[in-house]
Each structure stands twice: as C-alpha cells, then as structure tokens.
Amino acid sequence: MSIHTLSAYELHKSFCKGELKAEQIIQAYLDRIERYNKDVGAFLRTFDEKALSQAKALDEKFARGEKVGRLAGVPIALKDNMHIKGELSTCGSKFLTNFNAPFDATVTRLLENEDAIILGKTNLDEFAMGSSTEMSALAQTHNPWDLSYSPGGSSGGSAAAVAARLCPIALGSDTGGSIRQPASFCGVCGYKPTYGRVSRFGLVAFGSSLDQIGPFATTTQDVAMVMEVLGQHCEKDSTSCTDPSYDFLSSIGTDIKGLKVGVPRHFIKGLKGEAKACFDKSLETLQDLGAELVDVDLEVLKYSIAIYYILATAEASTNLARFDGVRYGVRSESAQTLDDVYDLSKQEGFGPEVKRRILLGTFVLSAGYQDAYYKKAQKVRTLLIRKYQEAFKKCDVVATPVTPDSAFKSGSIKDPLEMYFEDMYTIGVNLAGLPGISVPAGFINGGKPYGLQIVGPQKADVAVCQTAYAFEKATACADKIPEQFKK
Amino acid sequence: MSKDYGRWKPIIGLEIHSELNTKSKLFSSAPNRFGDEPNTNITEVCTGQPGALPVLNKEAVRKAVQLGCAIDAQVCKFSKFDRKSYFYPDSPRNFQITQYDEPIVLGGTIIAEVEGEEKSFAVNRIHLEDDAGMLKHFSSFAGVDYNRAGVPLVEIVSEPCLHSPKEASAYAMMVRAILQYIDASDCNMEEGSLRFDANISVMHEDDKAFRNKIEIKNMNSFSNLELAVEMEIERQIELYENNPDTPQDELIAQATFRWDPEKKAPVLMRRKETADDYRYFPEPDLVPIVLTDAYIEEIRATLPELPLQRERRYISELNLPTDTAFLLASDKPLSDYFERGLTTCSNARSLANWLLMEFPGRLKEKGIVLHKSGITIENVAKLVNLIDAGTITGRIAKQVADDMVANLGRDCEEIVQSNPDYQPVSDTATIEPLVDQVLADNEQSIQDFLSGRKKAFAFLVGQVMKMTRGKASPDVVNELLKKKITEKAEK
Numbered sequence: 001m002s003i004h005t006l007s008a009y010e011l012h013k014s015f016c017k018g019e020l021k022a023e024q025i026i027q028a029y030l031d032r033i034e035r036y037n038k039d040v041g042a043f044l045r046t047f048d049e050k051a052l053s054q055a056k057a058l059d060e061k062f063a064r065g066e067k068v069g070r071l072a073g074v075p076i077a078l079k080d081n082m083h084i085k086g087e088l089s090t091c092g093s094k095f096l097t098n099f100n101a102p103f104d105a106t107v108t109r110l111l112e113n114e115d116a117i118i119l120g121k122t123n124l125d126e127f128a129m130g131s132s133t134e135m136s137a138l139a140q141t142h143n144p145w146d147l148s149y150s151p152g153g154s155s156g157g158s159a160a161a162v163a164a165r166l167c168p169i170a171l172g173s174d175t176g177g178s179i180r181q182p183a184s185f186c187g188v189c190g191y192k193p194t195y196g197r198v199s200r201f202g203l204v205a206f207g208s209s210l211d212q213i214g215p216f217a218t219t220t221q222d223v224a225m226v227m228e229v230l231g232q233h234c235e236k237d238s239t240s241c242t243d244p245s246y247d248f249l250s251s252i253g254t255d256i257k258g259l260k261v262g263v264p265r266h267f268i269k270g271l272k273g274e275a276k277a278c279f280d281k282s283l284e285t286l287q288d289l290g291a292e293l294v295d296v297d298l299e300v301l302k303y304s305i306a307i308y309y310i311l312a313t314a315e316a317s318t319n320l321a322r323f324d325g326v327r328y329g330v331r332s333e334s335a336q337t338l339d340d341v342y343d344l345s346k347q348e349g350f351g352p353e354v355k356r357r358i359l360l361g362t363f364v365l366s367a368g369y370q371d372a373y374y375k376k377a378q379k380v381r382t383l384l385i386r387k388y389q390e391a392f393k394k395c396d397v398v399a400t401p402v403t404p405d406s407a408f409k410s411g412s413i414k415d416p417l418e419m420y421f422e423d424m425y426t427i428g429v430n431l432a433g434l435p436g437i438s439v440p441a442g443f444i445n446g447g448k449p450y451g452l453q454i455v456g457p458q459k460a461d462v463a464v465c466q467t468a469y470a471f472e473k474a475t476a477c478a479d480k481i482p483e484q485f486k487k
Numbered sequence: 488m489s490k491d492y493g494r495w496k497p498i499i500g501l502e503i504h505s506e507l508n509t510k511s512k513l514f515s516s517a518p519n520r521f522g523d524e525p526n527t528n529i530t531e532v533c534t535g536q537p538g539a540l541p542v543l544n545k546e547a548v549r550k551a552v553q554l555g556c557a558i559d560a561q562v563c564k565f566s567k568f569d570r571k572s573y574f575y576p577d578s579p580r581n582f583q584i585t586q587y588d589e590p591i592v593l594g595g596t597i598i599a600e601v602e603g604e605e606k607s608f609a610v611n612r613i614h615l616e617d618d619a620g621m622l623k624h625f626s627s628f629a630g631v632d633y634n635r636a637g638v639p640l641v642e643i644v645s646e647p648c649l650h651s652p653k654e655a656s657a658y659a660m661m662v663r664a665i666l667q668y669i670d671a672s673d674c675n676m677e678e679g680s681l682r683f684d685a686n687i688s689v690m691h692e693d694d695k696a697f698r699n700k701i702e703i704k705n706m707n708s709f710s711n712l713e714l715a716v717e718m719e720i721e722r723q724i725e726l727y728e729n730n731p732d733t734p735q736d737e738l739i740a741q742a743t744f745r746w747d748p749e750k751k752a753p754v755l756m757r758r759k760e761t762a763d764d765y766r767y768f769p770e771p772d773l774v775p776i777v778l779t780d781a782y783i784e785e786i787r788a789t790l791p792e793l794p795l796q797r798e799r800r801y802i803s804e805l806n807l808p809t810d811t812a813f814l815l816a817s818d819k820p821l822s823d824y825f826e827r828g829l830t831t832c833s834n835a836r837s838l839a840n841w842l843l844m845e846f847p848g849r850l851k852e853k854g855i856v857l858h859k860s861g862i863t864i865e866n867v868a869k870l871v872n873l874i875d876a877g878t879i880t881g882r883i884a885k886q887v888a889d890d891m892v893a894n895l896g897r898d899c900e901e902i903v904q905s906n907p908d909y910q911p912v913s914d915t916a917t918i919e920p921l922v923d924q925v926l927a928d929n930e931q932s933i934q935d936f937l938s939g940r941k942k943a944f945a946f947l948v949g950q951v952m953k954m955t956r957g958k959a960s961p962d963v964v965n966e967l968l969k970k971k972i973t974e975k976a977e978k
Contacts, residue, residue, distance in 0.1 A: 083538050086499035096537070103531050105538060204537040237540050238773050315771055318570050321581035322535040326631070342574055365572075365766035374768060 003028040003167040003295045005481070006040040008074045008222040011168060015062070015073025022055035022062075022073050026117055029075045033119070033166045036485060041141040042151075042161035044080050044090065046120030051075070052212040054117045057079055061115075069115030073473060076111055077170035077361055080121040081128055082213065083202040084108050091204050092126045092136035095329045095349030104233045105202020106329060107213055114229050118169050122157030126351045127320065128206045130154050131422040134410065142410065143185060144482040145449060149407040152182030152422075155216070155401050159186040162216040164451075164485040168218050169226055173203055175210045176308050177356040177426025180438035180453060183216055184402035187440045187449025189468065189478060190216050191223045192460050195433030196241035198227075199234030207312035208239075210430040219478055224248035227461065243459065249460045257290030259467060261454075262395030264298035267423070274444035275405045282441045282452040283399065285474050291467075293326070296391035296398060300384050302430040305420055307384070310364045310377040311431070315319040317361025323349065334337040356416065381431050388432045397467050399454055400425050406448035425453060435461040439468040440478045449477075490651070490717075495693045495727075497720045498700070499649035499685055504640050504670040506618060507550045507679035512585065513617045513639035514541030514773075521678045525623070525632035533620075533637045540772050543568075547639040548776060549786065550671040551591050551615050554641060556787040557665050558610055560595025564778050567596030568615075568770040573763050576631050577620040585616035585642075587767040591648050591776060597645075599661035599794050600813035601654050608658045609646040616640050633680075638671050641671070647686065647697070652713040652720070657684055657711055660817045664794035668817035676707045683712050687719045688739070689727070698723075698735055702743040703753050715746050715753060797822060805835040813845055824858040830869035841867055845885070849892040861895035870899045882957030883909050913960035915967065918951070921959070922967045925950045926975070937976055944968070 003025055006014065014020040017245035030048050037043045062068055078084065081091045083101030085108075090096045104112075110249040111118065133141040133156025141156045143149040144164040151160040155172025159182030162170050172179040174192040184189025191214040198213040205211060215226040228246050263283065271279060283293060325331035325345030332344030350358070364373035391398060402425060413419045429436040435458075438451035452471065456464040472478045512519050515532035515897060531539040555562040569587035592613035601935050620636035622629055639947055643662055649655045663681055666672040674681040683806045688700040706712045726738045746755035792800075794816045801812035815822050825842055844869070858864075870887060873879045879887065887909060890902045903909045912918060925947055926933060935943035951964045 069853065089537070091537075099537070101538070102536055103538075133760060151680075201540050202538045205772075207771075236542060238542050239771075314768060318572055318580075318582050318768075321572060321574070322537065322579065324574065326576050327534055327579065328536070362766065365768055367764045367766070370766070370768070 004032055006168070007219045008071075008168040008224050009219070012071065012073050016068065018062070020073065022058040022117065023052060025073055026051050026055040026075055026119070028168055032164075036164055036166060039142065039484070040144055040160050040166065041139045042122050042163045042164065042166055043077065043120045044091035044092075044123050044138055044157065045088065047075050047087070049116060050054060051117050051119050054170055054371070058115055060119070069113060071111060071114040071116035071226070074116050074169060075167050076120045077119050077122050077158060077161050077167045078108070078118045079128075079155050079170070079172050081173060082107055082171060082203040083204075084118060084121075084303050087121070089121075089204060090138060091128070092124045092138055093349065093351070093354070095345070097138070098330055098427055099328050101469045103202060103203070106199035106236060107230055108202065110229050110232060116169075116229075117320070122155070122161050122170055124157055125178075126354050127204065127316070128154040128173055129353050129357055130318070130409070131181055131419050132408075132413065133157060133182070135351055135448070137351050140410070143407050144391040145187060145222045145447065147484075148409055149448070150185065150410045152185035152403075153408060154178040154182075154184045154371045155190075158216050159183050159188060159190065162186070162188045162218060163482060165218075167479060169215055169222060171213055171215055171411075172253075173206075173210075173211055174392045174426075174430065175207045175312060177429050178421035179214045179216065180402050180426050180429075180436060180451070181422060183438040184296045184451030184453075185449065187408035187443075187451075187473070187477070187480065187482075188216050188218055189220055189223050189440070190214065190451075190463070191227065192429065192436045193227065193231060194241065194435045195430075195459055196237075196239050196461075197435070197461060198230045199232070199237040201236040207315040208319060209315060210308075210312055212430070218470050220252060220437070220465055221249070223437070224252050224469070225466050227465070231461070232407050234276070241459070246462050248462055248465055252466050254466060255290060256286070256467055256470045259336055259397065260294050260395040261286050261291045261467070262294050262296035262391050262398040262445075264296050264301065264391070264398065264400060267298045267301050268400055271401055271404065273405070275401060275403075275450060278442045278444050278450045279401045279452065282471070285471060286399065286467075289470050289474055294395050296394055298387060298391055298398070298428070300387040301428040302375050303380050304384065304431055305424055307377040307380045308423075308427045308431060309360065309420060311371050311381065313357045313361030314365050315361070315376050317358045317365065320354065320358055335464060353416065384428060387426070388434065389457070396463055397456045397460070399452060400435050402426060402451040402453040406445045406450045429453075429455050433457075433458055437464050437468045440474050440480075441471075441475060442477055464467055475480060492689070492720065492724060496692070496726050497650050497652075497716075498647045498697060499651075499655050499686045500647040500700075501643075501645045501649060501655060501659060501718060502645040502684040502686070503659060503678050504682045504684070505643065505662075505674065507547050507639040507641060507665050507671055508673050508680075509544055509546045509550065509639055511546075512546055512898035513544050513615065515637055517637065519638050520634075521675075521680070523634055525634060525917070525951055528634040528635070533579060534935050535581070538921050541584060541770075542669060543773060543776070544639060547615060548591070548778075550669070551613060551641050552778065552783060553669045554613060554643075554666065554671055554785050555592035555595065555785070556790055557669050557793055558595035558597060560610060560613065561593045562778065562783045563589065563591055563593060564780070564783075565775055566591040566614075567590065567775040568773045569767045570770050571765045573765060575619070576629070577622050577636070579620065579633060583616060583619070584770050584773070586614035588782060589775075590614035596784060597658055597665075598659050598819075599654075599657040600798070600810065601657045602910065603810050606654065606657075608654070609648050611644045611646050611831045613643050614639055616642060616928060650718040655685065655716050656713045661794060664817040664819055668793050668797075669790055670791075678815045679707060682707055685712065685719075687716055687723070689720055689723045691727070698740045699740065699741045700906075701739065701741070704743060704745050704756070706746045707748065711746060711748055711751070714751060719753070794819070801835075805829075807839055811836075811839050811843060811850050815839055819854070820858050824864045826870040828864040831865060832871050834871050837871045837874070838868060841888070845888055846892070850887060852893070860892075861967055862891055863896075866899045871901070873903060877913070877960055877962055878911065879903055879909060880911055880952070880957055880959070880961055882952065883911065908956070908958070910958070911960050912955050912958045912965050915963060918955070918959050918963055921954050922964065922971060925954070926968070926971055933972055933975065935970065942956045
C-alpha cells in the first residue's frame with residue numbers, strides 16, 4: 001500500500017483502525033516533498049520537526065485509546081496567506097518575508113482541533129493576485145502534469161501539491177477563481193464554499209467581500225470531510241455564516257436522478273475545441289446519471305470580469321494600505337522620512353501585479369470616478385446576484401467550464417488583461433457569494449487535465465458536492481496521478 | 488451680554504468627538520482604558536495586523552442609540568460602516584472605519600441655556616467610528632501608542648446653527664451633559680475623551696449664501712472653544728471689512744487649523760486645495776447595523792433622567808434661578824454631588840451657590856474641581872446648615888470655606904469649633920454697646936433709613952459686623968438696630 005495513493009478519507013480510516021501510524025503518514029509525505037518539491041515548487045516551506053512531533057503525539061494519544069479528531073492522520077498544506085501562529089505568512093510577497101503571524105487563523109485552529117497535521121505552506125501569486133502563480137516573488141510553481149506548464153493560480157502551490165501527491169489536502173483561497181482554476185489545471189478537486197461558510201479570520205485579505213477559503217483534494221469525499229470541519233460559524237469574522245455546519249459526508253453518496261442542471265449556453269458560447277468537447281461530454285455524463293439539463297440565462301456574467309476588477313481592486317487597495325513599513329513587513333532601508341517609509345517600502349516590497357491592482361483600486365474609488373466605476377460596478381453586482389437567483393428558480397445547480405481551456409505554458413501569457421480572462425467562468429460565483437467546485441472532467445490537449453464547474457445557490461454547498469461526487473464517480477479521472485509522481 | 492458683531496452674523500457648526508466608555512474597543516476585545524503603558528491594550532485588530540478582522544461592539548451601538556434617543560433624533564434601523572482612507576502612522580490600517588453616508592443617528596435637537604435664554608440647536612447626525620492611536624515624539628524618533636486605536640467614538644455633527652461663541656460653548660456643554668447622564672462617555676477633556684472641532688464663517692446681512700469656512704480642530708476645553716471661535720470670527724470680520732475690494736475667496740480660503748492649547752492660537756494644518764480624497768466605500772468586513780423597533784423603543788423607554796429634565800426639576804421643585812439650574816444640571820458629576828447634599832440640607836439655593844460660586848472660586852488655583860477635591864458634599868451641606876442655624880455668620884462661613892480648601896477633607900464643624908474666632912457673638916450685652924456706638928457715629932444714615940432708604944440700614948449692619956470682624960450674629964444685630972432706631976425716632 002502506497003500512502004500517497006490513498007485519499008485523506010482513507011488515510012484517516014486506516015489511522016483509526018490502527019493500520020497506519022500518523023508518524024508513518026507524515027514521514028511518507030515529508031519524504032515525497034523532499035524528493036519532488038524541487039521540481040514542482042509547490043511548497044514554500046515545511047514544518048518537518050513540528051509535523052513529526054505532532055504525529056508522534058497523535059500516535060500516543062491513539063495508543064492511549066483517547067478519542068481522536070475527525071482529521072486525525074491527515075496531512076494538510078496551507079496556502080501561505082493563512083496564519084499559523086509564529087510561522088511566516090509571506091503571501092508570496094517580498095514585503096512579508098519577515099512577517100511571522102501573531103495568531104492562528106480560524107482554519108488553522110479548526111484543523112488542529114481535529115488532529116490534522118499541517119505539513120507546510122504553499123506558493124501563491126503575490127497576495128493571491130494572479131492566475132498562474134507566476135506573480136509569486138518567492139518561487140516558481142510548475143504543473144505536475146507538465147512541468148513547463150502553469151499550475152494556474154493564485155492557489156497554484158496548493159493545487160500542484162495535491163496533484164503531485166505531496167499532500168492529500170491543501171487549503172487555498174478563492175477571490176475570483178483562485179481555487180477552481182488551478183484545480184482544473186492540475187486535475188484535482190477544488191472547492192470554493194458559499195461566502196461566509198469558512199471564516200476569513202487569519203486569511204490575509206485581498207478582496208474582503210469575495211475572499212473565501214476552501215480545500216483542494218483528490219476526491220470530493222475528501223472535500224466533504226474537510227468542509228465539515230472548516231464550515232463553522234466564527235465569531236471573529238462578522239461575515240461568517242451563522243448556520244450550523246452542514247452534513248456533507250452523509251449526503252454526498254446519494255444519486256442525482258432528477259437533479260436539474262442549468263447550463264448558461266449563451267454565456268459559454270465562446271468555448272472551443274477540445275475544451276468544448278470535454279464540457280459537452282461532461283453534460284452527457286450528468287444526463288446519464290439522471291440529471292436533467294435546462295437552459296439558464298446568465299448573460300449578465302459577461303460583465304463579471306469588468307466589475308470584478310473594479311470591486312476586488314477597490315477593496316484590495318485599502319486592504320493592502322496597511323503594508324506601509326511602519327508596524328511590520330520589510331521597511332525600505334533607504335527610507336529617510338515618513339513618506340519615504342511609505343513610498344519606498346511599497347515600491348521595493350510589492351511586485352508589478354500588486355502595484356497595478358492597488359493603483360486601479362485607488363483610481364476607481366477616487367472622487368470624481370467613484371460613481372462611474374465603483375458604484376456602477378456595485379449595481380451590476382446586485383443585478384448579477386438577481387440573475388443567479390432567477391436561474392436557480394429553474395435549476396438546482398449550474399454547470400459551466402472552469403476555464404476557457406486547459407493549462408497554458410508558463411510565461412506564455414504576458415498581457416495582464418489576457419490573464420484576467422482566465423477567470424471569466426469563475427468570477428461570477430465570487431461576486432454572487434455562491435458555492436462552486438472544480439471537479440476533474442477529463443484530459444485534453446495532449447494529456448492536460450480539464451475541470452467541470454458546478455455552482456449552487458447560496459448555502460447549497462452540500463448539493464454542489466453531491467453533484468460533483470456523482471460526476472467524479474462516473475468519470476473516474478480524479479484519482480489519476482501524473483506519471484512523474486506516481487511512485 | 489453677548490458681543491454685537493454689527494452687520495455680521497457668525498455661522499458656527501460643531502463636530503464633537505466623544506470616546507464612549509465601553510469596556511472594550513469598537514472592533515476588538517482589547518480593553519478601552521486610558522493611561523496604561525503604551526501598546527498594552529491592543530489586539531491584532533488594533534495594530535491592523537494582516538488577517539485581523541473587525542467585530543462590532545454591541546455596547547457601543549447601544550450607547551449611540553441611547554444618545555440618539557436622548558436628543559430626540561431618528562435612530563436609523565439600517566446603518567453601515569465605511570472605510571475612510573488616509574495614510575498616517577497612528578492609523579493602523581491606513582483607513583478609519585467610520586459611517587459615511589448612512590449613520591446610525593440622523594437629526595436631533597440640543598436644548599441649552601445661553602445667557603439665561605433657552606435655545607434649541609439642530610443636530611445633523613451622529614455616527615460611530617474608531618479612534619486613532621497616538622504619536623509620541625522623542626528626540627531622535629517618533630513612536631506610536633496604539634492603546635487608543637480602536638476606541639469607540641461618536642461624532643456628533645451640528646447644523647451650522649450656532650451664532651456666537653457662547654452658543655457654541657453652551658451647546659457643547661449640553662452635549663457633554665447628555666453623554667454623562669446616559670453614561671455613554673466620561674467626557675474627560677484632559678484625557679481627550681471629548682474633543683471639539685468647529686467650522687466657522689461669518690455672514691454679512693446682505694449675503695445670500697455662506698462664505699468660506701475655516702475649520703479649527705481639537706479644542707479640548709469650553710474656554711478654548713469659546714476663545715478660538717471668538718478669535719476666528721473677529722479675524723474674518725476684520726479681514727472682510729479691511730479689504731472690501733479683494734475677492735472673498737482670496738481673503739478666507741477654506742482651510743483647516745489645529746488649536747494649539749499652549750499658544751492659545753490656531754495653527755494651519757492644510758488648505759482646501761490640498762485636502763485629502765478619503766475614497767469612502769462600504770466596509771466589506773462588517774455587516775450593516777440593523778436595529779429593530781423593539782430594540783430602539785426599549786432603549787428609549789429606559790433612558791435615565793436627562794439634563795434638561797433635571798434642570799426643569801430644579802426650577803420647579805427647588806426654586807433655583809434658571810441659570811443656576813442650567814449650570815448645575817449641565818455638569819453631571821457636580822449635579823449628582825449637589826443631589827447628595829440635598830439629603831442633609833434643605834436650602835437648595837444656598838447650597839447651589841456654594842457649589843457653583845464659592846468653592847470653585849477657591850479651588851481654581853489648585854486646578855481641581857469640587858466634587859473630586861476631597862471636600863465631601865456632607866461637609867458643604869453642614870456649612871450651609873451652620874449658617875442657616877445661625878451658628879456661624881455668612882462672613883465666618885467664607886473663612887471656614889477657605890480653611891476647608893486649605894485642608895481638604897477636614898470636617899467643617901470641627902473647623903468651626905476649634906477656632907475661637909469662628910464662634911459667633913450673639914449675646915446682646917456684647918453687641919449692644921457696639922450698636923450704640925455705630926448709631927452715634929452715623930446720624931445721617933439713621934435719617935436716610937427713616938426717610939425710606941433701605942440701603943442705609945444695611946450699611947449700619949455692616950458697620951457693626953466690621954467691628955466684630957463678622958462674628959456678630961446678624962439676627963441679633965438686626966434686631967438691636969431696629970429697636971434702637973425706632974426708639975430714637977420715637978423720642
């Protein structure tokens with residue numbers, strides 16, 4: 001039995017049966033990271049000693065016959081924009097290379113409470129701004145299916161880590177597609193919950209009204225298992241959903257006969273080639289499973305990129321204002337005056353995409369421009385939410401592609417706008433605060449994974465996972481491992 | 488009397504910032520406490536750590552609603568927070584969380600006594616926001632203390648409806664009183680928990696619209712407020728009058744000054760043309776404040792007695808003069824002190840006089856206020872009772888008061904008993920010869936009195952008192968004088 005071929009669910013079961021020791025599991029994954037991370041560049045750092053000592057402690061706890069947590073035996077990686085007290089949270093930025101988190105994120109606390117063991121932190125586009133992970137100032141991450149290809153982004157490190165089986169579960173954050181797009185590119189499941197379902201406390205904010213933490217996994221069952229732990233109300237996040245946690249695991253096995261799946265055919269008419277063929281085949285699979293396809297009008301989604309790059313950057317421009325070199329982060333050594341501290345610390349600490357978005361966000365909020373940009377975008381956002389609500393009167397979930405195509409070659413997209421269009425199918429979900437999953441649908445363009453996106457109404461997280469689970473069982477491409485990382 | 492500005496009318500609007508006395512800060516669980524070691528009352532929220540999120544303090548909301556109810560304003564069932572962006576080291580996130588276009592309270596009225604006349608002043612709005620930290624300058628560097636960062640503030644914005652420095656200070660005093668009565672703020676001006684910003688312009692009687700206004704920020708006493716407003720009004724009028732041919736905008740360009748309490752003068756902060764663009768937009772980390780009618784009505788129904796109610800009670804039940812009632816009622820701690828005194832002293836007028844005039848005058852040099860001086864209200868009440876009982880004369884009482892101020896906390900009866908000079912002379916045998924002598928020396932006054940001039944009698948009393956160094960019992964003196972003059976007249 002190879003540990004890395006097991007799902008998190010299987011690892012947990014094996015641990016609970018006493019078949020596998022936590023130390024064994026952690027050591028196996030640390031060995032894989034040691035062996036493969038130099039090729040993939042998924043992890044920025046690992047906590048070998050800490051993880052092993054936690055594993056030993058867990059084994060002892062189990063040996064004493066004490067009750068173990070729901071994630072006992074499960075190694076997990078966190079995107080490097082979530083806090084673990086005392087550990088670096090760099091956000092992939094030069095500016096935060098000296099920043100040790102002063103407190104635990106709620107997700108960290110919830111995971112550790114359930115005896116999950118955090119292996120390390122993964123790479124990302126700086127402050128989660130990007131769709132290729134190429135905007136990280138610290139490392140380059142490669143797609144495990146073809147190392148010359150992009151893993152997607154911004155949670156590219158987490159997606160690649162799971163795809164290469166360097167960990168069974170990794171958390172990402174998704175502001176406009178940053179979990180789903182890299183999941184599609186790397187052939188793993190990536191889940192963005194309903195806005196507010198997972199606490200943002202301890203997640204370094206990009207666009208506060210859009211950010212949401214979610215898991216990457218090799219199966220929807222693993223997504224469900226982690227979501228039962230993470231999907232809790234949190235008093236430290238005012239936007240946290242007050243519902244009790246959802247019962248994912250017991251619901252996902254049920255079939256989807258009679259499920260109405262909405263397809264916004266007009267909106268996705270630009271889809272071409274093998275991507276289109278793969279998507280059409282996915283729809284057929286859903287029909288074969290007993291789902292009924294219905295046409296829904298989500299034409300409004302064509303505005304989603306435009307409004308996203310106004311609203312997300314507006315929020316980001318203020319969220320990132322705190323990185324001024326006064327209290328934390330890297331203060332420019334050449335700063336002589338207070339204005340220098342501000343100007344030079346940002347100038348030297350931030351990369352081009354972050355600067356671009358801060359400028360854009362500052363502009364759209366400025367007096368004289370706010371009405372034309374920020375306020376108008378808010379209105380369209382409201383319209384978009386309404387259109388989704390109308391669509392969900394006709395269907396239970398909506399199916400769309402995750403991305404216009406499979407992964408692109410690293411460095412091949414130079415125009416920022418072209419990069420923004422990577423997220424054209426995912427952004428609307430964030431704008432409306434909906435749950436959405438990217439589930440592997442097949443391989444196209446010479447063996448590149450390609451995902452299917454399933455989106456539900458707000459709080460219909462379970463229905464989304466249930467659909468994805470049924471789909472995944474039928475396609476059986478989620479458990480495929482890239483050749484290079486099989487052993 | 489208030490100053491006459493001729494054909495000019497001052498237009499003053501006040502923005503009053505008051506720190507709420509909640510247990511914790513507006514968006515974090517850090518203690519809301521003044522005077523602690525720098526950077527000890529902080530959490531990750533107060534220093535703007537990445538990943539920290541604000542959580543609204545319900546107690547602060549409640550206090551803001553109480554304030555809204557207390558000034559008979561509209562408490563909004565829906566209000567929200569906004570981000571106000573500006574860069575300064577005391578601002579931990581480089582944006583303040585405030586309420587921009589949908590504040591928690593709209594409208595309202597402040598009723599205050601201005602030079603004996605009751606006036607109503609319109610409030611525009613009240614909103615909640617968080618305070619900034621404090622910069623401390625050292626010889627070679629500056630440090631920031633974030634203890635104050637995140638302390639809840641209410642900003643009470645008046646309409647430009649105040650027309651004299653006296654109106655401005657009376658309005659401000661009443662706002663302070665209301666905040667104290669509902670226990671929303673300590674209003675400690677030395678500690679900065681009550682701060683005034685004034686917008687000032689002047690209007691000529693021929694003007695159709697407002698002229699440019701000048702903002703003066705951070706006045707932290709009523710006298711500074713009056714002084715600053717008065718200086719600014721005079722400066723503007725003088726400039727306009729001396730330069731009738733210069734365009735108004737050139738004479739007074741919109742600008743913001745900071746009040747320097749040391750120099751007692753405004754210091755220019757910025758001109759309008761360089762004013763910041765705060766880029767307000769809704770705070771995405773907080774949900775809107777949604778209040779129910781039941782919540783608001785419960786607060787309205789349980790409001791404590793308010794200063795205006797107390798003032799009216801003093802007038803109707805205690806027969807205090809209007810201005811005395813206002814002065815007392817608008818100073819909550821003093822007024823509470825006064826009320827405790829009423830339990831042992833029934834002469835409210837006299838007690839009020841000792842509280843408002845006699846003791847404050849004596850304590851001024853020490854820079855302390857009566858109710859915190861160590862002089863207990865029981866002692867002040869005793870003093871009034873001693874006078875009323877004729878045990879000491881008013882004149883001796885003043886000396887006793889001097890001693891009470893010199894020896895804070897000393898019992899006033901003991902002061903009287905231990906000093907032979909304070910024993911009043913009331914035996915007729917001692918006083919009668921003195922009365923005889925005064926009458927012999929002041930024939931003219933006797934005639935004046937007999938021809939109807941009451942003042943002449945008071946003069947004669949005064950002469951006797953002088954000879955006894957104030958110790959003679961006024962009752963005995965009065966009685967003897969009257970008797971003797973009547974006798975004389977009958978002769």
